[in-house]
Amino acid sequence: MNTNTLIKMENITKRFGTVLANKNINFSVKQGEIHALLGENGAGKSTLMNMLSGIYTPDSGSIFIRDQKVRLSSPRHAIAAGIGMIHQHFKLVEALSAKENVIAGEKKQFFLHSKKLSARIKEISQSFGLELDPDKKIYTMSVGEKQTVEILKVLYRGADILILDEPTAVLTAQETVQLFSILRKMKNAGCGVIIITHKLHEVMEVSDRVTVLRKGETVATVCTKETTPKALTDLMVGRSVDLSIQRIETTHKQSILEIKEVTVVDEEKVKVLNNVSFTLRTGEILGVAGVAGSGQKALCEAIAGLQKVNSGKIIYEEEDIVGKTPKEIIQKGISMSFIPEDRLGMGLVASMDMVDNLILKEYQNQKGFVLDRKPAQKKAEHLIHKLNIQTPGIHHPVRQLSGGNIQKVLLGREIDLNPRVLITVYPVRGLDVGSSYMIYDLLNEQKMLGVAILYVGEDLDVLLELCDRILVLCDGRVTGIVEAHSTNKEQLGFMMAGEEQWEQEVEVVD
Amino acid sequence: MIRLIKKADISQSQIMTIRIMAVFLSLFTAGVFILFLGHNPFSVYGSMMSGSFGSLYRLQETILKTIPLLITSLGIAVAFRMKFWNIGAEGQICMGAFCASFFALHFSELPSLILLPIMMVAGIVGGGVWALIPGVFKAYFGTNETLFTLMMNYIALKWITYLQYGPWKDPDALGFPKIKNFSESAILPNIFGIHIGWIIALLLVAIMHFFIHYTKKGYEITVVGESENTARYAGMDVKKVVLIGLLISGGLCGITGMIQASAISNTLSVEVSGGVGFTAIITTWLSGLSAPMIVLISFLFAILVQGGSFIQTAFQIPQSAAQMLQGVILFFVLGSEFFIQYQVIFPWNQYMQKEEN
Incomplete structure (x- = not known):
């Protein structure tokens, strides 16, 4: 056995009820290695990592850490074994400082040795290139800084095996670069890093080896240098996949929705949208880039009538729709479809079946007192067939479907209403490669039909490939509207960080 | 650990x-x-059963105890479906009974066929409005409905006590604090030895089941309860849906009040609700808000109550x-x-x- 193997997982099997989440999985991480874990949704990545961090225990199989067989029956054991997991959703106490968060949960000492602690944190920070003020409160931090605190937390506890679950999903391009440099420093210090991600170019950029899981089984472990994104995708999906996103050229672009100097102030008197103006045209996809929480939500909800607009106008076909209720906007024949970021919290009712969810947007147009489910039943069957939705049946609660299928139900419902304007917020968030491309295709199809699409995205590569123009938001302000084919990630990154667009491009308004 | x-x-x-x-x-x-x-536990349990079913009279008693639980649970279920924690059924029953009694006492000369429907409508309005008040405060001022509905119970109970000891006190009761008995025309008739309330209850079960699952309003109520954000997103007027739902919830409790006052006590008194408003919270919850299940659970509870009172005498x-x-x-x-x-x-x-x- 290789002496520099940090982790070895052998024939791991884990079953949840009737579902086999992991089946005889073999996985190993060497010292000084960044190992990427790839797989579609439900391939078993999280289950495997949760067993490594002591949240689940395997039904059979063994885990070795530095050639020692271990039983990780609780997260505490995992930490003691040097394994630290950084979850997608940060587990930090907002009101405390970075330093206080780092020692939260430590049992050994009663008193805080503040100075010693600061010194230790500084020491760790310096050796891995983490930039952090130990006394800064969490709630004043950016997402990137919070993640740094999470990393610091596990390093402070002596972890030399780091698991990161989709760490870049919430980061800007610059923050991602920073994160990767931290990971490389850890690797050079002899740590093992496991990174779960859906973004292939990140895998190629940062990892040494890649393990691909499919349907709970290990498909392959390959050296990153010897593979290509295409090969990885094929492994992941199990068949050959076309990875390019088409940007379809359309004619007859007409202005359909005009946002004029819209300002929205939230309950804390913060301007979440500050004097935002732009035009949405038919047959185009307008991308919206920006760090999470830059005003994307307020913008979309303002258009859909869900958010009170303090000043400005939203002109749809020569009519100002500011102040109209969502019902009026839906019923006025302004067929605007809004696909919210929070699928189950806003777009769909989790406990209801597909039929009752499809009826949500059209029952108001039914006459009389009684609810007619028949058209929706037909539509549900039609959508399952058309979008290849995996579900045991039209009467199955949507909550129990996978993320991709839930998104298909939502998108399918909105598209079926034949909208003229389609607003979608993070439509591929959490989706695997196959499902994501299916969504891109659906959006392109709508674009060809002349629908105006507002696409709020997080993956800059996708924004650059899919959209015609990209609008960048920072702290509720528009820092630039650029043609997608004539810009790049760096430029977008700078605008996302608040720098105004250098060369103001002349916007074409028909 | x-x-x-x-x-x-x-x-x-x-x-x-x-x-x-x-x-x-x-x-x-x-x-x-x-x-x-x-x-002997077996003989005690056995006699609880025979106390509930052992004779026609005992069975009738059990059913009489089922009816108020059943109708009240139906009402509470509507509010709970919207995640509006209405624990004010007790007060809504009282106010329903009060409004029904108003007509029973003041228009006692009207024939049954006219008076009873009027009392029924009055009961619905009384209970409905009593539930609507905390609803309005929650919808427009964000007050906590649990505390609000609970407090409204005591106001309603004290209001009935006041009437009983004050303005509505029967002058012919020799100083006894009691409201005058209803006239014959204000008392619900019997069918198969039990007052007609049991038919009303079964009808309401069917109506509410249909309403929740097969009508647009029922659908809206369900969506609002599952996720207010989704409801807003779908263009529903959440406030309006909640208020209509509460009117129905309280209205059903008001029907209980009307039936209990008319058929059981034949008058209005503070005992009209007898704690049913609180017990029904339990039966509603246990039945998972489903109307058909409410029938079963209410009946089982009635057995518990009826059997329990029977073993007191049987076993001392x-x-x-x-x-x-x-x-x-x-x-x-x-x-x-x-x-x-x-x-x-x-x-x-x-x-x-x-x-x-």
């Missing part, structure tokens, strides 16, 4: 298994308690002990809700899991 894991999804049959196990465990525990009192068990039996059963059944939601992992189980590896 004992660990709790939240169960993700649990099938209806598993839920029912847990609940049935809880009932058996409670019967066992209560049986031990009965042994300590010096009685003190009233408090009989109530304790009810308490034990409730404790187990409500406690089982915890096991429906969480899985408990004991330290020895964790080790067992390890050994298998």
